[in-house]
Amino acid sequence: MSAAAREKDIALRMTLRLESLSWEQRRKLTGLLFVLPTVLFVTVFFIIPLAMTVFMSFHDWPLIGEQSWIGTTNYTELAKxxxxxxxxxxxxxxxxxxxxxxxxxxxxxxxxxxxxxxxxxxxxxxxxxxxxxxxxxxxxxxxxxxxxxxxxxxxxxxxxxxxxxxxxxxxxxxxxxxxxxxxxxxxxxxxxxxxxxxxxxxxxxxxxxxxxxxxxxxxxxxxxxxxxxxxxxxxxxxxxxxxxxxxxxxxxxxxxxxxxxxxxxxxxxxxxxxxxxxxxxxxxxxxxxxxxxxxxxxxxxxxxxxxxxx
Amino acid sequence: MTSRRIVFAVLIMALCIGALPLSAQDEGVTMTMWVRNIGDQVQELVDAWNDRGGNQIELTVIPPNEFVTKMGAAIAAGESPDIASIDLIYAPAFAAAGQLLDITDWVDALPYADDLLPAHSELGTYQGRKYAVPFLIEGSFMMYNKGLFEAAGLDPETPPTTWDELLEAARAISAIDDETYGYYFAAACAGCNAFTYLPFIWASGGDVLSEDYSEATIATDPIVREALEYYRLMWEEGLIPESASIDDGGSFVSAFGTGTIGIAGTGAFGINVYRNDHPELNLGAFHIPGKDGGAASFGGGDVIAIGSGTQYPEEAWEFLEWMMSDETQLELYAARNRTTVRVSMLENEYSKDDPLVLTAASALAVGKSPYSLVYNDLFNDPNGPWLEMIQIAILDGDIDGALQLGQERFTQIIEG
Incomplete structure (x- = not known):
């Protein structure tokens, strides 16, 4: 099978798979694809770092050396x-x-x-x-x-x-x-x-x-x-x-x-x-x-x- | 020649040519080395090492105030250098964090192991193991301008030996004209004042920390108060230029070079700077005096260590060993007015006739270096308690407030 024919075959199969979905499902899938880059961006550059920061804040976390869990001590220290x-x-x-x-x-x-x-x-x-x-x-x-x-x-x-x-x-x-x-x-x-x-x-x-x-x-x-x-x-x-x-x-x-x-x-x-x-x-x-x-x-x-x- | 033979010959030639750069690369490795920016000495050393051929060193120079931060961040990111020249005060902290290679066996095997400067060697040791060796040796002392001493009617060959004598000399020099000042200190530079002001306290028998460094003695040691009052008096009398109040270390060396300052604290690094850049100055040196005599010095400078993550431990040690060798110490240290890392070589054929170098070297005999894992937070941090205390006491005149604040913040940091 030539390269062009292979591509055509893949496109056809995808179309068939998409056609098996309902209109509503296809609409949702399209919407999801549109927001996917933003979701990925926000996840990688905001949600994951934020989650890591929250995680770190409950630790004694020296820049170099071993970390240890200390609960909310960092937050109580703040007040002092x-x-x-x-x-x-x-x-x-x-x-x-x-x-x-x-x-x-x-x-x-x-x-x-x-x-x-x-x-x-x-x-x-x-x-x-x-x-x-x-x-x-x-x-x-x-x-x-x-x-x-x-x-x-x-x-x-x-x-x-x-x-x-x-x-x-x-x-x-x-x-x-x-x-x-x-x-x-x-x-x-x-x-x-x-x-x-x-x-x-x-x-x-x-x-x-x-x-x-x-x-x-x-x-x-x-x-x-x-x-x-x-x-x-x-x-x-x-x-x-x-x-x-x-x-x-x-x-x-x-x-x-x-x-x-x-x-x-x-x-x-x-x-x-x-x-x-x-x-x-x-x-x-x-x-x-x-x-x-x-x-x-x-x-x-x-x-x-x-x-x-x- | 058959075509087959020609192809064979060409292939052999191509292989030989291709192998040339490979064999050149095989001759040595390239190691990374970091140093804080304190003059040309390290660059000269590294150049001399690289010129020998073989293993090479790529030097990165980092602003002094940012060294610990950058080094810490680099270690956290797994990108620490193979060799690091570290302000000796921080060596225990880096060793405690497991970031320096244990070189005890190599150091002990040196024929001159006991000859390495003790204060620096002690700071390169952590829990009995050796992690660093002396590298850049800086004992603080006072530099004075003999020309201004003469102009003020003072004997240029008799430098002050007590606080009172220093004060009188500063007053006489300040009286020369409005542009001339008796004394200088960088009032916004934390590290500079640990280097040149702490010894005023030590030389008078006082200290800001207890002997085992576990307690602050700022509020309890009367000498600390007297030392603050002493600088405050010089500040109030206008013996120090007003611009010193915002000097964060940028003019720590250059201010004296202007020729309008009578006396200023410095280290061995100052000798070459003033001699090269200001040959017109007639320089003299004396030890930092105590209130009623005596002398003290801050044993500063750098130790050199191998990063625990290095791929080239043997090659890095080779450089360290070369640096400490007789020849390097004599030709690249002593001959260039630098203090050697070996006690027996402090007085050598180059330094014996040079009073400045001899003062710098002998300052180490009265030198002291605080051994503390929180040294940076206490003394060197531009926002730390040491500098804040100095500024509130000397510039604002609130000595009681400064002592109380210093005691509180020191205690807070020491207790973690």
Whole structure:
């Protein structure tokens, strides 16, 4: 039998086998085939690692060496871990401080680049550019820009006579936090801008035109047309921004190294430290599971508050 | 020649050509070796080894702060190197985890086994078995700028021997001008301060851990408080540049090289750096002093071990043996201002006229290395209690708070 004939034979047999199924069964099978890649992806990259993390969290699991089952000890230890609670507190304070500027600035930028006028693409690209740089690279860039000897910030502030001598931005907890926020806003605002821009552009112009006819001003249009119609986009932008902030790590690990005086250790940084520096993988896993629970709760609340109400 | 013979001849030739690279490969194996980034010494050694032909070594240099993390992750992933140069302080932890090859028999068979530096050898030993041998030898000591001593009206040939003398020298140097400072320490670098600040406490008879390393003595040992107050005083008086407060080790060596610092802690690694990069500096060295005299040093550096998962244990040992041999120690260590791994060779034809190298070598006589499985968590971790205590006490001035926090966190970590 030639190769072509063999293939034809196989195709025929498969068809016959499929034909023996009812319409309903075939529909289910087709549906299953369509979702199969996603199911596989989610299983391999989410469900299995999650199950492993849960499993690890009930063990004393050193990075190297033997593991042993310790039940819920890792979870009870968490309540006594002062740095864990301090890191949670710091992470939430950081999230509360960093989310509004990213959102408001993103919204202003989106409004500015909304209309398709000449050269607008250049501005959209410039605002979006920092997003494509890796957070690690941008953090190193910021270390350099913040340096007291060669950094551009000190140079500008000195030239403007706003400071008398070069400042050590990372020496105090407050200034360290502020410069981190500044660097993150610079790095991520472009992404929020693009999300909000898509939302803005999906609002039909006719609504604004009729509002103009009714004599509505800018803020009235913003309150009664723009914001209500962008509810879904705003929800998405805020949820992504909040999740990103709660999971912040690179900027603290690279720029401040958790300092000064351990004042900028985010929760993921503390999980990393326990898992890889102190080799307590089981404890790190337990912290990750608790963090996952917190994130699910936070996202649910956000989703509920910003849900469609009509 | 018949066509059959021609085919036969061609086949033979092809076989010979094909075998050439094979036989070249058979001459040696390529081993992987990891080292933390502390200067060129290891690269020079590995280059010299590779130039001999035969077994080769592929060196991977890892940022010092990330060595333990990367090594741990690599071991967990089953990708550990054949040979590892490990900060000696971590050797017990890696040996305890069963990740280093037991080389007791090989070490004991060396004719100079008893001549290997004792502090390093002790840290390479776990439960009576030997897992690592001395490799990079660093005893901490103080480097001083003789030019600035002279400019400040101090005798450049009489370095300080007590805390008070050091303080007075730092004050005099700081008084030269606004750009010059008497003293320097990297206030955001945990490891640097274990290396150069702990000896201030040891030299005065104090310690932050009990003798068997099972208890923290931060709150109970009065010397710890006095040492913190001593640095705090220098900080308050402006004898240390403000930029030191954010130095996470990046300027630990280079700050002194600027020529604006009078005295700074360093190790043998500093000698070549300053001599090569700053030949204009007139350098002097002295031991880290105790409050009323005496001296101490942190016996640091690396030990070298063979990974328990290696396929080439004999070949790796061959490198270790070559490294410790008379010739390598003399020509690649001593001749290049480096401290030898053999006690009897500390004073040698190269070091005998070099006061800096002699100070570095003699620092080992007063050297101490804490033997603790949780050393990293206590001292070296940038977010650990040692650095936090130093920063709160010296930079913020809250000595009581720092002592209490240090005692609590040390105890928590020691008790697991």
């Amino acid at each position: 871990d002062r740095q864990y609670l301090k890191s949670l507190d710091f992470t939430f304070r950081y999230t509360i401080l960093v989310t509004p500027p990213i959102f408001i600035l993103g919204f202003i930028l989106a409004s500015l680049v909304r209309h398709n006028i000449r050269f607008i693409g250049i501005f959209r690209t410039i605002f979006f550019l920092p997003v494509v740089i890796g957070l690690g690279v941008s953090s190193l860039l910021w270390i350099w820009m913040l340096d007291q000897r060669v950094g551009i910030f000190n140079k500008i502030l000195l030239d403007l006579h706003l400071i008398a001598k070069p400042q050590l931005f990372l020496a105090k907890p407050t200034t360290a936090m502020n410069v981190i926020i500044l660097s993150v806003v610079w790095k991520t605002v472009g992404f929020t801008m693009i999300l909000l821009l898509a939302g803005l552009q999906s609002i039909p112009d006719e609504l604004y035109e009729s509002a103009d006819v009714d004599g509505a001003g800018y803020f009235r249009k913003l309150l009664y047309i723009t914001l209500p119609l962008m509810r879904r986009t705003i929800a998405l932008a805020l949820i992504l921004s909040v999740i990103g902030s709660v999971l912040a790590f690179d900027q603290f690990y690279i720029i401040t190294r958790g300092g000064p005086r351990n004042s900028t250790i985010s929760i993921v940084y503390w999980i990393f430290n326990n898992s890889f520096t102190y080799w307590k993988m089981g404890y790190g896993a337990a912290m990750s599971i608790v963090l996952l629970g917190i994130l699910v709760a936070l996202t649910s609340v956000q989703y509920y508050v910003l849900r469609e109400r009509y």
